[in-house]
Amino acid sequence: MADYDIIVIGAGLGGLTSGAISAARGRKVLILEQSDLVGGCCSTFEKEGFHFDIGASVVEVIGSLEKAFSFLGTSMDKELDLSPCDPIYDYILKDGTRFQFPISSEGTAEVIKKVAPEDAAAWPAFAAYMKDFLELAGDSVLGSPMVTMRDFAGLFVKYPALLKYRELFTSSYEDVIKKWFKTSAMQQTAAYQSFYLGLPPELCGGVYAMLGYSEHEGSYYPHGGMIQIPLAYKRCGEKYGMEVRTGQRVDRVIVRNRTAEGVILSDGTAITAPVVISNINAMTLYLKLIGEENLPWLARVGIKSYEPSMSVPMIFLGVDYEPELHAHHALISRPLEELDDYWWNIYKKNKLPDDMFSLICWPTESDPSLAPVGHHVVNLIMTPGPYRLEGTTWDREKEAYIEKSIDFVTSHAMPGLKDHVKVVEMCTPVDYERRLLNPEGAIYGLQQETTASMVFRPAAKSKSIKGLYLSGASTHPGGGVPAVVSSGIIAADLVQKYE
Numbered sequence: 081m082a083d084y085d086i087i088v089i090g091a092g093l094g095g096l097t098s099g100a101i102s103a104a105r106g107r108k109v110l111i112l113e114q115s116d117l118v119g120g121c122c123s124t125f126e127k128e129g130f131h132f133d134i135g136a137s138v139v140e141v142i143g144s145l146e147k148a149f150s151f152l153g154t155s156m157d158k159e160l161d162l163s164p165c166d167p168i169y170d171y172i173l174k175d176g177t178r179f180q181f182p183i184s185s186e187g188t189a190e191v192i193k194k195v196a197p198e199d200a201a202a203w204p205a206f207a208a209y210m211k212d213f214l215e216l217a218g219d220s221v222l223g224s225p226m227v228t229m230r231d232f233a234g235l236f237v238k239y240p241a242l243l244k245y246r247e248l249f250t251s252s253y254e255d256v257i258k259k260w261f262k263t264s265a266m267q268q269t270a271a272y273q274s275f276y277l278g279l280p281p282e283l284c285g286g287v288y289a290m291l292g293y294s295e296h297e298g299s300y301y302p303h304g305g306m307i308q309i310p311l312a313y314k315r316c317g318e319k320y321g322m323e324v325r326t327g328q329r330v331d332r333v334i335v336r337n338r339t340a341e342g343v344i345l346s347d348g349t350a351i352t353a354p355v356v357i358s359n360i361n362a363m364t365l366y367l368k369l370i371g372e373e374n375l376p377w378l379a380r381v382g383i384k385s386y387e388p389s390m391s392v393p394m395i396f397l398g399v400d401y402e403p404e405l406h407a408h409h410a411l412i413s414r415p416l417e418e419l420d421d422y423w424w425n426i427y428k429k430n431k432l433p434d435d436m437f438s439l440i441c442w443p444t445e446s447d448p449s450l451a452p453v454g455h456h457v458v459n460l461i462m463t464p465g466p467y468r469l470e471g472t473t474w475d476r477e478k479e480a481y482i483e484k485s486i487d488f489v490t491s492h493a494m495p496g497l498k499d500h501v502k503v504v505e506m507c508t509p510v511d512y513e514r515r516l517l518n519p520e521g522a523i524y525g526l527q528q529e530t531t532a533s534m535v536f537r538p539a540a541k542s543k544s545i546k547g548l549y550l551s552g553a554s555t556h557p558g559g560g561v562p563a564v565v566s567s568g569i570i571a572a573d574l575v576q577k578y579e
């Protein structure tokens with residue numbers, strides 16, 4: 081008799097949603113998390129009275145979160161106190177032009193008339209096109225399992241309207257943005273978001289160009305910090321008997337005759353279950369926890385063909401003044417071509433940039449309780465950072481990089497910042513690996529080019545190991561809070577169907 085029905089490795093959002101939904105369906109579920117906090121990349125830690133989000137800074141496209149709560153017999157309104165982030169962005173372009181985009185599409189059109197009049201006519205058409213696509217994609221592309229080619233082809237049979245958007249599936253993010261917008265200003269407002277998929281505009285798939293619009297459907301911040309989202313799913317799952325143990329690292333999946341039978345912890349303890357759901361990076365899962373000796377040769381070759389996603393250096397600041405920012409997110413952007421150029425000539429060559437760009441997150445704008453009275457939290461997501469640095473290491477560069485980043489943000493977006501910093505913390509790509517065991521500090525699981533997306537991404541129901549399922553950023557639909565919650569629903573549904 082096994083100890084549990086289901087063991088989940090990792091208490092990231094994908095693991096918690098799949099575990100909680102399975103518990104609500106009557107399964108005896110254990111979640112094992114190596115860190116002391118739940119939530120993985122969507123979590124919040126405290127230092128000297130300041131609460132810093134370790135990764136995700138807002139949640140958008142919240143349909144999958146609502147759906148997961150409904151499976152748990154509750155609703156998002158009951159479980160989370162979400163504040164809308166409006167304006168969505170405070171943009172600072174390369175030439176210093178600064179303006180804000182509100183959530184309202186009509187309000188955005190008014191701003192565009194002033195800052196990029198040539199593109200004013202294109203915006204309403206782009207917004208309407210992407211709104212329709214998003215409504216369709218939410219259930220179909222993002223919400224369906226992609227285990228076999230049949231699932232992929234079946235998508236277009238079940239949702240024939242998707243064919244209308246086929247150019248999004250065959251173009252790059254950059255092609256789509258350039259097709260709609262001709263001015264550098266408008267391209268700069270939408271280009272950076274391709275890095276939310278871990279890639280520059282040139283390499284990112286065209287379907288994700290919907291990000292330029294989807295943020296206008298609503299961008300939210302939970303009262304109490306991003307950790308409130310995973311905590312809500314944990315709380316809901318625990319009501320159905322789900323058990324979550326933190327500080328418990330899984331070192332191996334027990335595999336016999338290509339069937340998962342449980343896990344072995346770092347202290348040697350074995351815990352058995354006929355179903356294992358992995359919420360960790362799929363390369364680590366297959367190559368370390370399962371082991372190449374347990375994989376058919378095609379699966380060995382397949383899993384080695386992936387690359388961990390990009391990482392970023394992130395700097396967390398507690399400050400003793402009210403920053404001159406105009407939105408929860410400020411973006412110091414760069415022209416689209418410079419982002420591509422950065423990728424090939426700096427990031428891919430393992431260098432640190434001279435010219436930076438940055439996303440500034442200001443959570444205390446949405447929730448002042450995250451800092452002591454009269455103080456604020458400002459998190460800097462800096463230019464994507466390579467894991468390896470040529471001729472040096474992140475540990476050696478860390479202090480100088482913090483100083484350089486603060487100087488950059490002080491001069492480009494937040495006058496006075498450098499004189500008001502009271503608390504500093506930083507996660508380099510190497511620190512993300514140390515804290516969350518993400519290989520190479522990968523922040524979105526695996527790199528998400530078209531050839532590693534949908535049916536080409538590691539399947540949510542393992543094709544090599546019976547009883548093994550995947551949730552989280554490494555499987556379809558990929559990285560990002562709504563996507564991993566969707567992956568958690570898909571994994572729970574597949575377990576229900578097959579086990």
Ligand SMILES: Cc1cc2nc3c(=O)[nH]c(=O)nc-3n(C[C@H](O)[C@H](O)[C@H](O)COP(=O)(O)OP(=O)(O)OC[C@H]3O[C@@H](n4cnc5c(N)ncnc54)[C@H](O)[C@@H]3O)c2cc1C
Pocket residue numbers: 089090091092093094095112113114115117118119120121122134135136137138139140328329330331359360361392394461515516517518523524525551552553554558559560561562564
């Ligand atoms: C800097 C940054 C900014 C981001 N910004 C946004 C944003 O604004 N909006 C958005 O939607 N998304 C954002 N994301 C992406 C989003 O946070 C992630 O895609 C998502 O949270 C990943 O969830 P996951 O289910 O894949 O699990 P993960 O978050 O990867 O969690 C996996 C968990 O498994 C644990 N674990 C690993 N190995 C083991 C082991 N051997 N045994 C036990 N436990 C283990 C880890 O400790 C971790 O808690 C951001 C991410 C980062 C890092």
